[in-house]
Amino acid sequence: xxxxxxxxxxxxxxxxxxxxxxxxxxxxxxxxxxxxxxxxxxxxxxxxxxxxxxxxxxxxxxxxxxxxxxxxxxxxxxxxxxxxxxxxxxxxxxxxxxxxxxxxxxxxxxxxxxxxxxxxxxxxxxxxxxxxxxxxxxxxxxxxxxxxxxxxxxxxxxxxxxxxxxxxxxxxxxxxxxxxxxxxxxxxxxxxxxxxxxxxxxxxxxxxxxxxxxxxxxxxxxxxxxxxxxxxxxxxxxxxxxxxxxxxxxxxxxxxxxxxxxxxxxxxxxxxxxxxxxxxxxxxxxxxxxxxxxxxxxxxxxxxxxxxxxxxxxxxxxxxxxxxxxxxxxxxxxxxxxxxxxxxxxxxxxxxxxxxxxxxxxxxxxxxxxxxxxxxxxxxxxxxxxxxxxxxxxxxxxxxxxxx
Numbered sequence: 410x411x412x413x414x415x416x417x418x419x420x421x422x423x424x425x426x427x428x429x430x431x432x433x434x435x436x437x438x439x440x441x442x443x444x445x446x447x448x449x450x451x452x453x454x455x456x457x458x459x460x461x462x463x464x465x466x467x468x469x470x471x472x473x474x475x476x477x478x479x480x481x482x483x484x485x486x487x488x489x490x491x492x493x494x495x496x497x498x499x500x501x502x503x504x505x506x507x508x509x510x511x512x513x514x515x516x517x518x519x520x521x522x523x524x525x526x527x528x529x530x531x532x533x534x535x536x537x538x539x540x541x542x543x544x545x546x547x548x549x550x551x552x553x554x555x556x557x558x559x560x561x562x563x564x565x566x567x568x569x570x571x572x573x574x575x576x577x578x579x580x581x582x583x584x585x586x587x588x589x590x591x592x593x594x595x596x597x598x599x600x601x602x603x604x605x606x607x608x609x610x611x612x613x614x615x616x617x618x619x620x621x622x623x624x625x626x627x628x629x630x631x632x633x634x635x636x637x638x639x640x641x642x643x644x645x646x647x648x649x650x651x652x653x654x655x656x657x658x659x660x661x662x663x664x665x666x667x668x669x670x671x672x673x674x675x676x677x678x679x680x681x682x683x684x685x686x687x688x689x690x691x692x693x694x695x696x697x698x699x700x701x702x703x704x705x706x707x708x709x710x711x712x713x714x715x716x717x718x719x720x721x722x723x724x725x726x727x728x729x730x731x732x733x734x735x736x737x738x739x740x741x742x743x744x745x746x747x748x749x750x751x752x753x754x755x756x757x758x759x760x761x762x763x764x765x766x767x768x769x770x771x772x773x774x775x776x777x778x779x780x781x782x783x784x785x786x787x788x789x790x791x792x793x794x795x796x797x798x799x800x801x802x803x804x805x806x807x808x809x810x811x812x813x
Contacts, residue, residue: 411506411532417585418507419446423496423524425517426461427453429563432512432574434460439578445507445585452496452520454479454488463499471498485516493520500524508533508585510577512563515540522548530643533584537577539563551636555580597647598623599813600637604630605713606755607653607688613802614650618809622647629653629689634668638675648682648813652748652796652805655689657730658722663702664693673737680743682812684805686750687773688796690730691758691766692719711763719757721764724772731776738781745787746808749774752795759795 412418420440424433426449433449440447451461452468469476472495479495482488500506509528511521518538525534526549534554538545541558549556557577561570599622603611615624625646627637634656641649660667676683695701695718698710709721722730738745751774757764774791781789790808794801 411529412504416507417445419448419505420581420585421448421450421503421506421509422512423450423452423509423521424512425453425455425520426451426458426465427455429512429517430458430460431566432563432570435566435571436510436512436574436578439575440510440582443579443582443586445582446505450496450499452492452517454482454485454492454516465492468492468499469495471495471502473498489516489519493523496520496524497527500527506532508535508581510535510537510581512537512559512574514538514563518548522554525554526550526552528552530640530645533581535577535581535584537563537574546632551632551639594623596621596623597813598625598645599648599650599809600640600646601626601650602629602634602637602653602685602688603627604653604655604689604755606692606757607796609756609797610652610688610802610805613797613799614652614805614809617802617806622809622813629655629666629668630694631656631659631666631668634672638668638672641681642675642679646681648684648809649676650805650809651683651685653688654685654734655692655694657734658690658693658726661730661733662693662722662726664720665696666694673734676743676745677737677740680741682744683738683741684746684748684808684812685738686748686796686805687731687734687754687777688750689755690727690773691722691754691764691769693722694719709764711757719764721766722769724769727769727773728776731773732780735777735780735782738787741787743786744812746812747777747781747787747789748801748805748808749777749789749791750796750798750801751791751793752798752801754796756797759797 422437437447437449449461450463451458451465453465469479472478478491518540537557537559541556545556559573603626627633656668698718711719753759792804
């Protein structure tokens with residue numbers, strides 16, 4: 410799927426040639442002028458074009474049900490969906506992709522973005538899209554895709570579009586041809602989850618481990634958790650140090666920092682060594698107070714800032730959260746260490762702090778013990794420390810070194 414070695418590989422230029430051939434050929438020409446090998450791909454679903462190196466018919470033939478799934482679809486939406494799957498099939502067969510650039514409006518972006526997400530992290534990928542000035546989350550996901558807004562519609566070359574598309578072509582050229590300095594580093598990589606209220610814990614632990622491991626820290630704000638798991642699933646990590654699992658609370662209770670229903674699935678799917686805890690499960694994240702669902706009115710809140718409001722979780726909610734996390738971890742064939750900090754799970758859950766609630770925490774820990782299936786390789790460890798205490802970081806270090 411991606412080029413290897415010292416050569417930059419081939420630049421793939423993707424778009425709907427039935428509507429954007431002029432712009433696509435312009436970008437391809439600039440890439441060739443920069444010395445790159447280029448392949449153009451047509452993902453149009455309307456009329457055939459002979460101008461692309463890989464025709465729309467050839468792409469459509471990569472659909473599991475054949476080209477008719479695209480061209481005999483009953484409507485444009487079905488055709489776009491089918492072409493999206495077909496392009497994914499084509500990309501999976503190509504071994505020389507050194508970078509990819511797509512040009513598109515809403516339909517083209519919907520077709521091309523999944524193919525960009527399918528490329529390995531670190532392969533240059535750029536999408537010039539008329540949707541790039543809005544919410545690009547659905548297109549980018551947690552991947553290293555650069556989105557560029559073309560300002561004008563992609564509907565013919567003019568003095569403005571020539572400059573913007575040239576900038577895009579030159580950006581891809583730079584990404585593909587300029588070497589990234591890589592220090593000699595044989596340390597295995599570990600992925601850490603961290604929130605503001607667990608920062609002292611992670612800082613202490615990474616300081617202890619950084620001499621022997623490359624420590625990659627991910628913000629447990631939803632996209633961060635998904636990114637951590639994407640990296641873990643790609644095989645780029647020796648193990649996960651997932652001490653901040655607050656995204657589970659947001660997923661189950663309607664908060665804004667959810668990583669979705671697939672959080673922790675990578676642990677079961679890959680068996681990657683996992684050392685984790687219940688960091689920041691004392692809270693659910695919402696935006697400004699007026700955005701909080703009516704069913705939560707009257708609960709205990711903390712204003713993190715003008716735009717973020719935290720809600721303290723109850724014993725009943727924590728029971729649900731613990732059961733959900735354990736269901737995921739129990740399915741793993743790999744080693745698991747679940748560390749429970751009996752002194753508190755976040756900076757706000759310390760003695761004297763607003764969310765300090767020993768009864769709720771006790772219910773959380775008891776729920777973990779009920780639902781966690783212990784074995785020789787799956788251990789639950791209760792520690793008489795707050796999660797941000799040095800003693801907790803010391804204990805976590807021992808378990809990390811033991812497994813990884």
